[in-house]
Amino acid sequence: MRDRQPLVFWTGFAIIVALLIASPLVLPPFWARFVTEILIWGLLAMSSDILIGYTGMVSFGHSAFFGLGMYGAAFVLLETKPPSLWAALAAGLLAAAAAAAFVAYFSTRLREIYFAITTLIFSQIFYIVIFTWTELTGGENGLTFSRPALAIPGLFSLRFTPMVLHWFVLAIVVLSYLLLRRITQSPFGMVLQSIRENEARTRAIGYPIERYKMVAVMLSGLFAGLAGVLYALQNQFAAPNFVFFVLSGEVVIYNVIGGIGTLVGPILGAAFFLLLREGLSRFFTEYYLIPVGLMFIAMVIFMPQGLLGFARRWLNR
Amino acid sequence: MTLKDLDKGQVTRRRVLAASGIGLGAAVLSPMPLRYALAQSKPYRIGSEQPLTGVAALGGKTALVGLQMAVDRINKAGGILGRAVELIVADDESKPDSGRRKVEKLVTEDNIDAHVGGYLSNICLACVPVFTENQVVNMISVCLDTTLTTSKCNKYTFRPYDFAPSQAKAFAPHLVNKMGKRWFIAYADYSWGQSTRDAYANEIKGNGGSVVGTLGIPLGTADMTPFLSKISGDFDGLFLIFFGPDSINFVNQGTDLGLRKKYKWAGDGAVAVASQLPALGDKIEGFVGVDRYVPVFDPPLDTPYLHAFYDEAVERLKKAGLENAAPDRYVQSNFEAMNALKLGIEKSKFQGRADSEKLIAALEGLEMKESADFPTGDKLLRKEDHQAFVRETIFEMREGKYHLLDTIPWQKSEVPPACTFA
Numbered sequence: 001m002r003d004r005q006p007l008v009f010w011t012g013f014a015i016i017v018a019l020l021i022a023s024p025l026v027l028p029p030f031w032a033r034f035v036t037e038i039l040i041w042g043l044l045a046m047s048s049d050i051l052i053g054y055t056g057m058v059s060f061g062h063s064a065f066f067g068l069g070m071y072g073a074a075f076v077l078l079e080t081k082p083p084s085l086w087a088a089l090a091a092g093l094l095a096a097a098a099a100a101a102f103v104a105y106f107s108t109r110l111r112e113i114y115f116a117i118t119t120l121i122f123s124q125i126f127y128i129v130i131f132t133w134t135e136l137t138g139g140e141n142g143l144t145f146s147r148p149a150l151a152i153p154g155l156f157s158l159r160f161t162p163m164v165l166h167w168f169v170l171a172i173v174v175l176s177y178l179l180l181r182r183i184t185q186s187p188f189g190m191v192l193q194s195i196r197e198n199e200a201r202t203r204a205i206g207y208p209i210e211r212y213k214m215v216a217v218m219l220s221g222l223f224a225g226l227a228g229v230l231y232a233l234q235n236q237f238a239a240p241n242f243v244f245f246v247l248s249g250e251v252v253i254y255n256v257i258g259g260i261g262t263l264v265g266p267i268l269g270a271a272f273f274l275l276l277r278e279g280l281s282r283f284f285t286e287y288y289l290i291p292v293g294l295m296f297i298a299m300v301i302f303m304p305q306g307l308l309g310f311a312r313r314w315l316n317r
Numbered sequence: 318m319t320l321k322d323l324d325k326g327q328v329t330r331r332r333v334l335a336a337s338g339i340g341l342g343a344a345v346l347s348p349m350p351l352r353y354a355l356a357q358s359k360p361y362r363i364g365s366e367q368p369l370t371g372v373a374a375l376g377g378k379t380a381l382v383g384l385q386m387a388v389d390r391i392n393k394a395g396g397i398l399g400r401a402v403e404l405i406v407a408d409d410e411s412k413p414d415s416g417r418r419k420v421e422k423l424v425t426e427d428n429i430d431a432h433v434g435g436y437l438s439n440i441c442l443a444c445v446p447v448f449t450e451n452q453v454v455n456m457i458s459v460c461l462d463t464t465l466t467t468s469k470c471n472k473y474t475f476r477p478y479d480f481a482p483s484q485a486k487a488f489a490p491h492l493v494n495k496m497g498k499r500w501f502i503a504y505a506d507y508s509w510g511q512s513t514r515d516a517y518a519n520e521i522k523g524n525g526g527s528v529v530g531t532l533g534i535p536l537g538t539a540d541m542t543p544f545l546s547k548i549s550g551d552f553d554g555l556f557l558i559f560f561g562p563d564s565i566n567f568v569n570q571g572t573d574l575g576l577r578k579k580y581k582w583a584g585d586g587a588v589a590v591a592s593q594l595p596a597l598g599d600k601i602e603g604f605v606g607v608d609r610y611v612p613v614f615d616p617p618l619d620t621p622y623l624h625a626f627y628d629e630a631v632e633r634l635k636k637a638g639l640e641n642a643a644p645d646r647y648v649q650s651n652f653e654a655m656n657a658l659k660l661g662i663e664k665s666k667f668q669g670r671a672d673s674e675k676l677i678a679a680l681e682g683l684e685m686k687e688s689a690d691f692p693t694g695d696k697l698l699r700k701e702d703h704q705a706f707v708r709e710t711i712f713e714m715r716e717g718k719y720h721l722l723d724t725i726p727w728q729k730s731e732v733p734p735a736c737t738f739a
Contacts, residue, residue, distance in 0.1 A: 030426040037418070132506050132535065139508035140536075141439045141462050142413070144446070144469060237443045239413045278418075281408065289370060 020170050024163045033234075036166045038274055039173045040230045042267030045254035046180060047223030052252065053261030054184055055216045056196030058112075060248040061103050061119030064126040065221035067243030069096040069228025071130065074143040074238040083148035089229050096225020097218060099126065104217035108210050111199070120245050127243040142239030145232075160233070169230050173267075176223055180263055183219070192216055257299055259306025268307050360401040361662070363388070363655070364429035365458075366420050366444065368436050371411025376561075376647055377436050379592060380459055381406065382633045383644070383651030384433060390689075391655070397662050405429060409440050416440035417447065424451045430669050431456065431662075431676070433654050436647075438462030438509060448473045452673045454661075454680070458654040459647050463512045466704035470736035473673070475680055475703040477657040477696070478650040479609050481513040482732045484585070487709035487725040488607040489520035496581050496605065497553020498526045503544075503567065504558035506533030513558045513585060521556075536563060541570045548576060557584030557604075564588040565596045572600040586611065589714055591643035604714045605722065609707050610649040610693050615721035618710070622692035626652065649693060656690035657683065657698065657705075696727050702736035 020039070024032040044066055051057045072095030073088035080087055107118040130137045137143065150164060151157035158164055183189050191212050194202040203209045232238055241247070250273075251266075258269025276295065280288035303310045365384055368377035388404045396402060405427050409416030417440075423429045424447055431454045435441040441460035448455040449471055456475050457465065466476050492500065500521055504510035510533065518528045529552045534544045545567075548555065555576060559567050564587065571577060577600070586608025589601050612627055630644035630652075657680070665672065665679035681700035685691045694708035706727040712719045 028426065030422050033421055033425075034418070128535070132533075134508050134511050139511065141442050141464070141508045144442055235414070235417055235443065236446045237413065237417075239439050239443060241412055241414070241439070 017170075017174060021167065024166045029162065032166060033162055034274070034278065036162070036169050036234060037231075038271045039166075039169050039267075040227050040234065041254065041270040041274060043173045043176055043230065044224055044227035045251050045258070045266030045270045046177065046263050047220050047227060048248075048251045049255055049260060049263055049266045050180065050184070050192075050216055050220040050223070052255050053263075053265075054189060054196060055192045055213065056199075057213065057216070058116045058252065059119045059217070059220070060116055060245050060252075061107075061123045062220070062224045062251050063243050063245055063247035064103070064123035065096045065100055065224035066228040066231070066247065067130065067238070067240070068099045068126065069093065069225030070232040070238040070242055071095065071137060071143070071228075072225070073229040073232040074145055077145040077148060077232070078143060083146060085148040085150060085233075088148060088232070089226075092229035092232070093222060093225050096228060097222050100218045100221025100225075101214075103221070104214040108213035108217060120248070123243065123245045123248060127240060127245070130243050131240045137240070138238075140240060142237055144237045147233060147236055165234060169234070172226065172230060176226065177263060177267075180223065184263065188212070188215070253296065255306075257296070257306055259308030259310075262306075262308050265306050265308035272307060358400075360403040361397060361431075362403050362405060362427060362429045363658070364405050364407065364420070364423035364427060364432045365434035366407045366409045366416055366423065366432070366440070367434050368411040368440075369406075369408035371409075373411040373437055375592070376459070377408075377411075378637060379634070379639065379642065379645065380434075380436055380647040380651045382630065382637050382639075383648035384458065384655055386629060386633055386648075387652045387655035387659075387690075391659055397659050398666065402659075409437075411437060411440075413437075413440050413443040417443045420444040420447045424448070424453055428670075429453065430667075431658060431673075433651070433658055434458055435460045438465070441465060442469060445469070445471050445474060451670075453670060454658075454673055454676050456654045456658050458651040461509055463516070466702045467735040470702050470738060472677060472703075472738050475657075475698060475705075477654045477685075477698055477705045478646075479707050479709065479730065480704060481509075481516040481585075483704075483706055483730040484607050484609075484709060485513075485516040485520040486732055487730040488583075488711060489517065489524045489526070491605075491607075491711050491723060492554065492556070492583055493521060493524040493526035496583060499552040500526060500528050500554050500556050501548060501550070501552045501580070502528055502531045502556045502558065503548065504531065504533055505560070505563050506535050510536075510558050517556060517558070534559075534563070534567070538563070539566060541566050542574070545571055545574050545576065552580065554581040554583055557582065557588050559584070560587035560590070561593070565593060568597050568600050568604075577603070581605070586646065586710075586712075589719075590647075591645040592639070594643075594717065599717065601714045602716075605711065606714075607709055607711050608646055609709060610644075610646045611710055611712050611719045612643040612645075613710070613712060613719040613721050617724060618721060620687070620692065622687065622689050625689060626692040653685075653691055653693065657685060659690070660685065694724075694727075699731075699734065701734035704734070704736075706731045 023035045048059060048062045051059045069092040073092035076088040076091040077083040103119060103122045107115050110118055131139060147160050149157045150160055150168060191207055195209060199209060254269035254273055255266045257272055259265030277292055280291050367381050368374055388402050391397060392401050405423060407419035407423055409419050433456045435457040436459040438460045441457050455473050463480055465474060502514050504514045514531055521528055532547055534541055557567060583605040586606045589604055589606050591612055627644060630648050634642045661676050661680040661683060665675040667676040680698055683698040685696045687694045696705050696707040698705045708727050709725040709730050711723040713722050
């Protein structure tokens with residue numbers, strides 16, 4: 001039975017990836033674009049799972065990492081002629097990683113609620129700077145820019161049609177998932193899980209806890225920044241709303257709905273939440289947040305392990 | 318196959334297919350008038366993205382009243398070119414990501430022919446690429462950001478109402494010549510406040526006045542006392558650039574600190590929009606503002622068009638649950654934006670999205686005459702930047718009511734275009 005588990009996992013994985021590859025070919029344009037967006041939010045949710053699910057640290061700073069990734073890419077796309085995808089990607093990752101290193105340095109000495117509050121404060125600082133520094137960031141209006149081509153100089157250059165963009169995003173999300181999966185299963189990932197289970201004991205064994213936590217925050221911030229770059233590419237704008245802490249709250253909700261500590265769960269949570277919101281908003285126009293909220297409360301009470309945990313339990317029955 | 322055959326029961330699959338084929342062929346090959354008539358039976362699908370939830374929900378609901386009012390009037394009068402108007406509303410949640418998604422839905426799934434709406438400037442800007450990629454005319458109806466018709470102007474974007482540079486040009490002579498030479502500007506410290514500050518500072522200086530200082534207050538600051546205590550010195554007037562709760566906080570706290578007694582107060586019309594007068598109370602007394610529309614009927618604004626607009630809007634606001642609100646510039650600009658689109662459709666014989674180029678050509682340089690459709694007066698939608706210039710109203714608040722001081726014709730509010738279409 002145990003030998004069959006990897007086979008079942010990889011078969012399921014291949015089927016899901018194949019369905020996602022085919023989705024823009026069969027879905028109407030709006031829904032095809034929606035799936036791409038879900039993948040991006042899913043990547044952001046997955047990045048925060050490194051902290052919430054694997055290290056036991058609830059971060060409200062992910063909006064800052066996501067937003068800085070977005071702004072980093074935006075600056076480069078506005079400044080380079082012709083706009084370069086790879087430079088935008090590098091700038092976004094660099095901005096997010098620098099912010100994550102800064103936040104990690106100060107916040108990882110703290111635990112639980114104190115860590116959460118510190119990350120929230122840092123995200124608000126970034127938000128206020130971006131919101132008021134209009135000359136550089138466009139302030140409340142943000143930045144708008146053109147989408148670059150998917151190109152490798154001298155080899156090929158491809159226009160980012162919705163379909164090409166979808167496959168590009170899918171490739172990055174799949175690679176990110178595989179990489180994060182490998183990391184969480186590595187000895188480093190085991191130490192993170194050990195910190196989550198019993199920080200004092202992990203320290204007693206001799207692991208430098210703060211250093212591990214710092215790397216976890218930076219890793220998480222880096223992937224959040226990557227999601228920010230992808231969002232900027234898809235939507236051609238960067239806005240301060242994405243740096244506001246409310247976005248971090250939504251990411252925590254994606255994790256809780258999908259199932260923390262699973263990597264796939266948060267993607268599932270993001271998909272469920274966004275689809276639910278989209279579906280209900282069509283029937284209840286401005287009142288749809290009421291049923292969304294009620295459903296979220298019901299899920300927390302009746303499915304505390306999230307959708308994935310519930311599915312696992314149901315399958316094992 | 319005839320009706321007689323049907324009566325005889327001689328209907329075979331082959332005959333049905335043959336008849337269907339003939340019918341379909343006839344429809345395709347039918348002369349233009351018949352196809353035109355068929356097309357006419359379809360309503361125009363007009364999308365509108367508005368903030369119905371989130372921070373701007375109150376303003377969005379007010380804006381929607383104006384838009385719905387225009388659509389109902391159009392349909393009651395037989396539609397446009399004989400076709401009814403179907404309004405498809407999407408809630409942008411006051412957030413750019415949701416706004417963008419909802420506009421994608423309007424354009425790709427609901428297949429709207431054109432769009433009228435947009436309240437928050439950041440959402441208007443975020444949605445520009447969607448309209449451009451899908452070649453849909455976007456008649457914005459509230460967004461104030463200057464760049465929408467300057468550095469970020471776009472072939473598909475039209476703003477059929479005023480913006481800060483034109484308001485400043487219309488208002489500055491009054492400020493400098495009738496209120497005082499030396500001004501201090503306090504503003505909401507974000508893009509709209511900053512760009513409006515720059516526009517007024519330029520015009521005040523250009524009219525022989527001076528700006529002795531400026532003070533930005535972060536958006537949403539509840540306790541403004543630390544900021545207000547910095548406003549001191551020798552100047553004649555305090556110019557305010559705030560809206561919503563920020564203007565209420567500034568006016569209330571500034572009055573308590575004695576700023577109203579010390580200086581004359583003037584500012585953007587957003588400080589004293591009709592919907593927030595109850596919250597401002599008598600502390601807004603003496604404030605002088607500029608706006609494209611205020612609910613006042615002093616001559617020359619004592620027109621039957623403005624009376625009719627006001628009466629119907631008040632009724633509709635009540636029905637929308639906004640009991641004590643008088644119509645404001647958001648109701649007005651949505652109402653007139655829809656009517657401007659109607660005029661463009663009529664002029665271009667626009668039938669659907671495929672005719673967007675024709676519609677753009679018709680809207681460029683569109684002259685709107687004072688009428689029931691444009692109760693606030695004559696206006697021009699300029700070809701060079703798709704920016705409208707409208708009659709500006711300078712008013713003073715006395716005994717809780719607007720009193721007209723002056724009206725400035727659109728020709729005197731025109732500023733040079735600063736747009737290059739891609």
